[in-house]
Each structure stands twice: as C-alpha cells, then as structure tokens.
Amino acid sequence: MNKQVKVLVVEDDPNICELVTLYGEKNGYIVNVAQNGMTGLEMFYDTTPDLVVLDIMLPEMDGWEVCKEIRRFQKTPIIILTGKGESYDKLKGFELGTDDYIVKPFDPNELMARIKAVLRRVNPILVENELIELPLLKIDMNQYKVICDTQEIVVAPREMELLYFLASHPNQVYTRQQLLDQIWGLDFDGDPRTVDVHVKRIREKLGDSDRCWRVQTIRGVGYKFEVDNE
Structure with missing residues (x-):
C-alpha cells in the first residue's frame, strides 16, 4: 500500500x-x-x-x-x-x-x-494488495479474479467476497449469521440460507477434484475453508 x-x-x-x-x-x-x-x-x-x-x-x-x-x-x-x-x-x-x-x-x-x-x-x-495463492487456486480481490486449475472462473461479487473471506481465515469455522454480517452487512434481513446457496455455487464452480483445500460444511454450525497441513 x-x-x-x-x-x-x-x-x-x-x-x-x-x-x-x-x-x-x-x-x-x-x-x-x-x-x-x-x-x-x-x-x-x-x-x-x-x-x-x-x-x-x-x-x-x-x-x-x-x-x-x-x-x-x-x-x-x-x-x-x-x-x-x-x-x-x-x-x-x-x-x-x-x-x-x-x-x-x-x-x-x-x-x-x-x-x-x-x-x-x-x-x-x-487497501493492501489482496491476493491468496494456494496450489491450483488464486483469488485476486484487486482484479476480482478467481483462477482454479489454471482456468479463470466467473464468480458473482458476493461469491467472490465470501470465498475470499473464508480463504483468508483458513480452518476457522464461521456460522451462517457471522458470514451474513460480514459479507451482506448488518442490515440484511433475508434468509440465512442465502449463505448455503452461495457456498453451493462456489463449490460447483471450483469443482470437486482432490485438492489440499476445500469449502467444508460443519454440520449444525456453518462453514470453514479447510486447508490441509503441509
């Protein structure tokens, strides 16, 4: 910066x-x-x-x-x-x-x-250069780009923000409400299941190949971006 x-x-x-x-x-x-x-x-x-x-x-x-x-x-x-x-x-x-x-x-x-x-x-x-790089995944908030398996994928702005937020806090669990407050804002009064829809879309776009990272569901709690330890 x-x-x-x-x-x-x-x-x-x-x-x-x-x-x-x-x-x-x-x-x-x-x-x-x-x-x-x-x-x-x-x-x-x-x-x-x-x-x-x-x-x-x-x-x-x-x-x-x-x-x-x-x-x-x-x-x-x-x-x-x-x-x-x-x-x-x-x-x-x-x-x-x-x-x-x-x-x-x-x-x-x-x-x-x-x-x-x-x-x-x-x-x-x-804001600092916001770039997350993992094997086969690059999330660039400055250019609003996601590159997965060397291919750029198209993600909606909310999906981009949600993915970036989870990936920037690896292995940390967030409830749906915490994610709504963080990404959609405190004045959002819609259905908390909105988070589920966006996570589903993110997973579909990233694919389900075997990688060292994934968006993981924590049953009864929420989600985390899981990164395997080296």
Whole structure:
C-alpha cells in the first residue's frame, strides 16, 4: 500500500483501546486513541484519519454527537463499536451515515476484517494488495479474479467476497449469521440460507477434484475453508 492507513479510535475503555491498537498495528495501521468525545473530535481534525472507530457512550460528548459533527463536513468512514445493540440504535447509526455497526463484546479479528471491507468499499487504494495463492487456486480481490486449475472462473461479487473471506481465515469455522454480517452487512434481513446457496455455487464452480483445500460444511454450525497441513 502506498499510504499507511490512519485509524482513530474514540473509546473510553482503556482495555478496548489497547486491544484495538494492538490488532490495528499488527494489520499495518497507524492507530490514534481518544478516550472522550471532545478529544476525539479534536484529534479527528488534527490527525485526518482514514477511518474512525467510534463508541457511543462517551464522556463530554457522546458518539452520536461526534458522528454528527464529522458528517457535517467529512465523509470519512465511521464504524460504530458499542454495547448498544438494539435495532433502534443500529438504525440511528446508519441514518447518521455510519458505515458499519459492531456490538460489544466483539472479535478483534472481525473488527479488522470490517475495517478492511469498509476501506475497500470507500477507498480501494488504501487497501493492501489482496491476493491468496494456494496450489491450483488464486483469488485476486484487486482484479476480482478467481483462477482454479489454471482456468479463470466467473464468480458473482458476493461469491467472490465470501470465498475470499473464508480463504483468508483458513480452518476457522464461521456460522451462517457471522458470514451474513460480514459479507451482506448488518442490515440484511433475508434468509440465512442465502449463505448455503452461495457456498453451493462456489463449490460447483471450483469443482470437486482432490485438492489440499476445500469449502467444508460443519454440520449444525456453518462453514470453514479447510486447508490441509503441509
């Protein structure tokens, strides 16, 4: 990536600040932290971050007000990270122009994936070269290409995103709901079996030859991208 991504975390819990900073820096981001809303807004204008992770319940100025102030003049992506998980709060967040909404407690790896997904959507130039290469499989998110057994195969955008997400977390199991939240977004209100349909299509397009990788069904749970150990 030509430019190191700057992430501003506005959160009053020091343990969460430390956790997000740790994972953010591991992913190559510059992370700045503010522990109240007023300081967060000041740091937003001082540091010009590429993305903001914003709590709602903050001292001095709550997250809603911080979001409103940012949205008055800037389109910088905002991910709400909060303990307020009611549908009303999520709707309010999206109405204010937030880009994603994550409820605590949260998986820091999921937060990092959400950050990358938002950056890819709003400013792809900020996202690292996203390429997964395995024997007889190449998934290139930058060019939206999948090459299997030396042949390029045609996959729909959701299939591409689902395959890439699973393959970028090898041997990790995800429920249908987790995959819906990650790929389709929190505002998706369709049938969770949508995931099953997309997995079936991916399998049909990749074929069923004996390989060291496969999209595996975990009965009663969900799916994982299984990669054999060398």
